Amino acid sequence: RLLGATKPFLGEMVHTVRELMGGAYPELLEPSASRVPEIVLSEEKRFGQTLDVGLRKLEEEFQRLGSTQKVEAGRVMGVFQGEDAFKLYDTYGLPLDFMLDASRDMGIRFDQTGFEKAMQEQRTRARASWKGTHKESANPAFTKLAETFKTEPGFYFGTCAKDCRIEAIIVKAGAVSQLKTGESGEVVLDRTAIYAESGGQISDTGAFYDSSESQVLAEVSGAYYPVAGLVAHRVTAKEALRIGDRVTVIADAERRSRVMRNHTGTHLVHAALRNILGPHVKQAGSLNAPDRLRFDFSHFAPVDAEELRDIEQQVNEEVRLNTELETNVTSLDEALASGALAFFGDKYPEHNVRVVTIPDPHAPRGFYSKELCGGTHVKRVGDIGVVKIVSEESVAAGVRRIEAVTGIGALDHFQQQANVLASVAKQLNVGEDAVLAAVEKLTLTTRQLEKQLADQRRKGALNQLDELVAKAQTIKGTKVVVGQVEGLDRDAIRQLVDSLRQKLGSGVVVLGQAENGKVSLIAGVTKDLTAKVHAGKVIQTLAKQVGGTGGGRPDLAEAGGKDTTALNSTLGGVPALLEPLL
Template sequence: MAAPTPPKSTSEIRASFLDFFERRGCKVVPSSSLLPEDPSLLLANAGMNQFKQYYLGKKTMREIGAASCQKCIRTTDIDIIGSDGRHLSFFEMLGNFSFGGVTKEQACAWAYEFSTEVLKLAPHRLHFTIFDEDEEAHEIWRALGVSEDHISRLGAEDNFWAAGPTGPCGPCSEIYYDQGEAFGCGSPTCAPGCECDRYLEFWNLVFTRYDRQADGSMPELPHRNLDTGMGIERVAAIVQHASSNYEGDVLSGLIALGVEISGRAYDPLSYQGDSRSLRIIADHSRAATFMLADGIRPSNEGRGYVLRRLIRRAVMHGRLLGIEGAFLSRFARSVIETMGPHYSELIEHRDLVVSFLASEEERFFATIDNGSAFLEDALAGLARGDTLDGRVAFTLHDTFGFPIDLTIEIARDRGISIDEEGFDNAMTEQRERARAQVRDVAWSSFDSVWIGLADTISPTAFVGYDNYEAEARIVAIILEDRSVDAVEADQVAEIVLDRTPFFGERGGQIGDTGTLLRPDGGTAFVVERTEWRERILCSHVGRVGAERLSVGDTVIAQIDVARRERIRRNHTATHLLHAALRGVLGEHVAQEGSFVDDERLRFDFTHFSACTADQLAAVEDRVNDWIFEDLPVATDVMDLEEAKSSGALALFSEKYSSRVRVVSCGTASRELCGGTHAHTTSQLGIFKILSESSVGTNTRRIEAVSSAGARSFFRRRLALLDETAEKLRVRPEDVPARVSALERSLRETSDKLRRALVGDTSDAIDRAIGEAVDAGGYALVVARIDGLDPQDLRGAWDTIRKRSDGPVAAVLAGATSKRTPVLIAAGDEDAVHAGFDGAALIKRIAPKIAGGGGGRPAMAQAGGKETGGIDAALSMARTELLERR
């Protein structure tokens, strides 16, 4: 029988790895989102992230272990990417994990078997490193047939893993592939661990067995854990006989696309110039595609900043390659086509990903222009042979997204060099700040009182979908972040019940309020808000009644029914609004967040421009049509995959269990949702949009009301109309015409005032010209004229210039019609030749009005915040200009 063909493509390697470990009793677990549940992580950066609570003993697994292919993002060394064949911002990590069920001998044997029997890697090319004190690992590898000269001992820096200064830790062992002497550094001491490319580390086996304490002691963990990781790009490069991660099938395909678009050549042996830019675009476009598909949005902070920086860095390197216009969406489509069969979220959110990339690119083009202007200003003061400050170059890099090599190239064309040492120092400082933030995060963030409770008491049973009242037993009391057995009268505490009709805040729906009653009817506890803790325990937050409460007491839990009714109607309104937006604006619309309480609803969604009045009217009409149709609101519980295949919409950021609730409003809407809802759409009564606004790049927000909230809104709005009509002494229906007439009258009056102030017959200008003084080569007019907007002040200057017999300059100021200060400094050509510089003067006097501005010597302007400083600004201008005569 012929030997099986070894996997060659990335998809084949991925499938064979997962199948290998599944056949050995491990549970295959899908990749978690790049949005980690772990609050200590910005982004998922390792396969073990989703198993942290298993390692800590907080959760257990029936199988002997798990296997996964985890999508990861690491950007600590983003500026190195493209400069070598190893670093990537996005990568897939094949992993095998066990929490006491797999021995160290088994783990090593499986790794060796998969490498030699499945991947068909030649044993003589495999080298193994161990922690220098780990004799056990040494004996295991020797027993598997590894020769002594293929085992290297390394210190704790290389082969001892730790979560941090304290916490889980243990020795590790790495497997390297020898590419041959041609890839080496030529040193006689070259061995695994060397910085050259000869020995490629592709598999790391971590044997976590200790719990390091603050005093340095390392007691054993309750059970020995196993965490192995193998980068799929590295393995693909090895089995495909490629020289680096970028030569594997996935990334090489993206690089080929870059070559096609740019027309530039790619050299796999070059890590500079065009080849480096092509690598960066390939890597960053893949990372951005996956981040967008997981619901991360470009922003100026957190993971959104990471995404924005990756996109902008790719765009800038596209410019370096001579690519004009948007191009990243083509790379996204290639990523989706190649990797979508394994990561269904890529296909599911294809249109959204492509739209976001196109929008972000277009938005960045203006930023590029601003960065170019900043660089031009910085270079303008330098001569050929000078050096640009490294921190200026870093500001371009960090603020405007300019890669340092682009700054170097532009400066080089002017004969100007860059202080690269200063740039590197600024970059190092930034990296150290980023790494310090990572180091400062301790695993102890998981050790809260709620995690302990979640392990010791059963999840709260929520019975509030169909019941507004339930008899329950107190199973835990939290007082000042401590679990206590009892709590005294009138104290603020958190109560956990074994069952509850109270809805805990989640999914954008606010939690219930109400009362916990004693069996005799007395108030035991007033519930002011309700929250879910650790996703399974419902916390009733509030104040104890007149008597002591203890764990084990029986209470009658009653929610505020009228408040719940208003909340659930508003929640159903968000579903109808979502469906209407998708129908009117397009299928790219996706929910980015929501908030529902008893008064109104707020809905954030993906869209790339402000909604027009006609679009909002169409959305509102569509929702109200569905309300008037009295559609049934039905809830079904089903498997997650069944729900998605039925067309139910799911939220990007939501973490769903295997069984989910699907809420349908007739055929109008179908979404995964755990919230409470109306029974029919007609219970919403009426729906009204209050506002539409931007809450970030490509994200819009609608605020609206329904039911009782809509009734209150219309009552208030009609009362305002009646009050306005009464003041105008007209009928309500005649208010618009009366307001239009008043506007016309006001414009006419304003025009008369403006002509009186700045026109050719203006007394104010006559007085100003009459008070002009000799400033040495030109007449200087300094005047305050209030009630004029900036363009009117410029008109006053035009009048002064026309009516002056010789060279003239003016400094004019005043409070505008909106009560904000404005300054104008202007001079004719002769005054400028005589030394008048309006731009320089404005910069000096603008602080007097708490403002700033600029312009040219012949015309400059400033606005500000302090009208009280106008006279001081004019006085300063007069003094400075006359002292220079």
């Protein structure tokens, strides 16, 4: 920036680096590396935007300190307080080295100690905030129980587990021996068929029954891991529950099936994204719920419509293959060496990791997807039915999100879309296959009408031209046109001001309009008078009187306001405002 370079250039340098270093590093010439220049260009543009905002704020800060011009070496113009500098760093992303260099060039002392203190305070606040928003620390009773006990996961084998023993009951006050009818608490069993929320998959819901499965003992609203290996069931007792009781645990099978279809669908979408967009795609979060799947992934640009179609097509081709999923438990090293991908945010033990594989006899490595995963999945890929992508959007810089539906959820989506199409066709009085043509025709007609309306408004503005000129005042030998107009859009008002300036030859124009509860003001000054009358400063003064803000160039400026009742008095005061300036 100091050398005057404002356009991105690093992306172009990537091409040269690839050519020069491709011999030593062949991976630079692989097709997947062809996206690197785009990624660099995108990041450089984003950084440039951040830098522009930050530098403007820095200049404002230096103005406040007394000067924006370079000074003689060694001369100290003031102190750039560390707290203020950190605000630019934290809020506007201005790099510390930029601020240090700029302060040095300006002869302003930089408060490094204050900056570091502010940085430390922010880290402390961030840690406190993280602790506050993260799930609550485990109840000491769970921690103590986990030292000698682990819950046996039965959810991989079905949705029912019989003869499960209640090992602990925890309420807010701590561990208790029983839960009375109507009370809520958290129950730990020796075995469970309820999947506990983890790895992006939400927990099961269900109930505790007696041994005959005819009487409900408790409703289960969810489950989680308070500590590793221990499943806590959130329950509301329908009958008294006591430590040592034996219960039958039944999860909601239909709900589980929907979640399983979406979870396996997530694996398919992940693999398709990597195949079509490139291996740079990494999971950045996921949600596998009964009604939908959500997958966040690293990618530098929006996924276009053609790419989305390819992803959806490839996923559903795998669904139609209907291969049987494979699940095995192995060491972490062996899993990764076999090509398995690890999920974002998950922590894995060195041994006994679970690997879920979706085979594909046509794939070079014999599988379409292979991931470390502790979730529940369909038996065969065809059980998913169909995968339909319903949205793709940005959730953060460099992170995209895809949402999709499967199975009955996809059917619901298709039926909803069909109903919308049928309704639109009925409104247009055409067949469903003719809806697009009818909409295009209506759009064209609307644009033509809008153009005609704009032309009429411009003609209306020009019709007011002579009337406004006739009402022109002369202040100290200068012609001044002040007036209120009606029914004009912003472009028409600008054109009217330009026409008035041309008509006057030399003069000042101030117009106002009240419409839909809002005030529009515009001021125009001919070039020969801008040394005396600055349109931007005039409009700023007038904007305050109508409860708004504005600004602009010396020859043309605009403002908006909310107080329509003040427009007449504001325009009436324009001559008095201009007289001292002329």
